[in-house]
Amino acid sequence: MSDITAADVEHLAGLARINLTDEEVARMTEQLVDLQHIIEKVQEVATPEVPPASHPLVEYNVTRTDEVGQVLDRDAALAGAPDHDETRFRVTAILGEEQ
Template identity: 55%
Template sequence: MSDISAEQVRHLANLARIDLSDAEIATMTTELGQIMEAVASVQAVATPDVPATSHPIPLKNVYRPDVVADVIPTDKALASAPEHDGSRFKVSAILGEEQ
């Protein structure tokens, strides 16, 4: 078991402004101890010769070339719009006045 105490859990809960009962503090003491033990076991394996990784498989972004293509004219884009002002789509507000 780790060295975390109920007093430390109570102090952490106070810092986080979380009101915990005595039963919750006992549960959290056990759970935080288990978490600390799991982290310690990972730290024991993480030696300088093991590179840090965020993902087990190397990832890279695949980009396509940015090619300028023909675009649809504004009048055609707006032709089937429910509402427009001649150059833009018109949409009703979705947020209230509190914005």
């Protein structure tokens, strides 16, 4: 990798619409070059046997399996509805127009 220059930082700042002073550009350039060297060091020791990870501990989402349970039939569901048309719930229009 080539080192990051102040011109690169100014270009990226312009793309991000961030106004940086000359001191900020110099400090950011130095920090990004340091970060680039750290990344190069990590790439030297990274091996194909070790998969990339975003977290040091492997985590799994624990979920239960889906099981068919007792279901409510249409008549029972509509029995408690204040208004229905024998097949579905009837509600007032929320957009101010009846359809």
